[in-house]
Amino acid sequence: MSLHRIVLFTGIALVFLLVVPDQVVAQPLPGIDLRINPTNEPTEVVDSLKVLFILTVLALVPAFMILMTSFTRIIVVLSFVRTAMATQQTPPNQVLIGLALFLTFFIMAPVFEQIRVDALEPYLANEISQEAALTNAETHLKEFMLKHTREKDLALFVNASKMDRPESTEDIGIMVLIPAFVISELKTAFQMGFLIFVPFLIIDMVIASTLMSMGMFMVPPIIISLPFKILLFVMTDGWYLIVQSLLQSYGM
Template identity: 60%
Template sequence: MTYFIPALDFGNIVSDEPAEVATTLKLIALITILSLAPAILVLMTCFTRIVIVLSFVRMGLATQQMPPNQILISLALFMTFFIMAPVFSEVNENALSPLLDGEVSQEEAFSEAAVPMKEFMSKHTREKDVALFMGYAGMDKPETLADIPLTALIPAFAISELKTAFQIGFLIFVPFLVIDMIVASVLMSMGMMMLPPVMISLPFKILLFVLVDGWYLVVESLLISYR
């Protein structure tokens, strides 16, 4: 049996007009940017810090997969949109809407969109982290925010967020660790060394977390950290 593959017509892609070729290349670049949207959301917003802190909360409680990953990621995502709303509004007003209306070019829209994103990231990035990437690339010390390229600011912001998230995670972990140590010492003093301390400490950790309204305190701390 013979199968035939339909012929593909590339006649509409090839053109002798430079303007049409440039438009095609711009479209390809736009599709590429959209394909990188998840990475942009993770590394250029507050999503990284939020999802790591929420994961530390679950690890400290030792509740295995409760809350599930879908719940934590969804909560982190909506908190990200809430915190980043002013930045996204400025990007939409100064870059996206004028681009869709044909008032500015793609290059101008990109430059305008980068300004509020740079302001947000620089506010939560350590100078040490920026200097690391700037120095590795052999760039001069920036005098203004515009002198810092996104290629250096984005990874610097990412590692700053990681450090901050682990600092918050450590503070969250300490009270749960104290409960585990107390329960373990009590069980050893009672000669119940074969009984896993986690089985006894888990209800106490959940009770403590509920009594102090833990989720409210964690979310409040995350919101305050981005003021």
């Protein structure tokens, strides 16, 4: 089994432990007993190496799952909001990451539901094989990522990988699609970030010009402009508008 399939399967399992209904989580799980014992059997050594390899892959699962969902765009946009307002560490990183995670679960809920119905539940019921479950899960994730990936970005990695021009979505490898999806998400996030910066930049320019005209050269403009930025953000219900824009950017 290839590395990306192991990461995909492990990540989906961890996600569903948090978001799937209780009847799925209640499925009996195998016990794990990690011991290092001397042996002369090569097969036992191979099994131990497989366990070590899987544990190593687990460390990479969060990065893979973050890059395959809407988390990247959300956290970058929220970071732009804080930077544009110049509020230093307010809101703190824990709040922004927590909000980004829950928005990600909300946006990805239809995809996770399709994976649960078509891949996880049939696999737990022994109706399909592990390979079929992975294929079904990968298909739904690829549909989501392709919907939000620019053709130009996808062509970049297809050409760089020296693969033949894909005739359908099934021909596009997940390892080609992930980086194309990420840079498409980053471009969209930076476009939204630019629009967020504009009104706050105008406030900074107005405050700086006013202070210069009054001869108050020693007063940092940010000290005066910060309350006005916060006031503008509160009066326009900024968090509502930011979250609404993020949801609408995914067609919700």
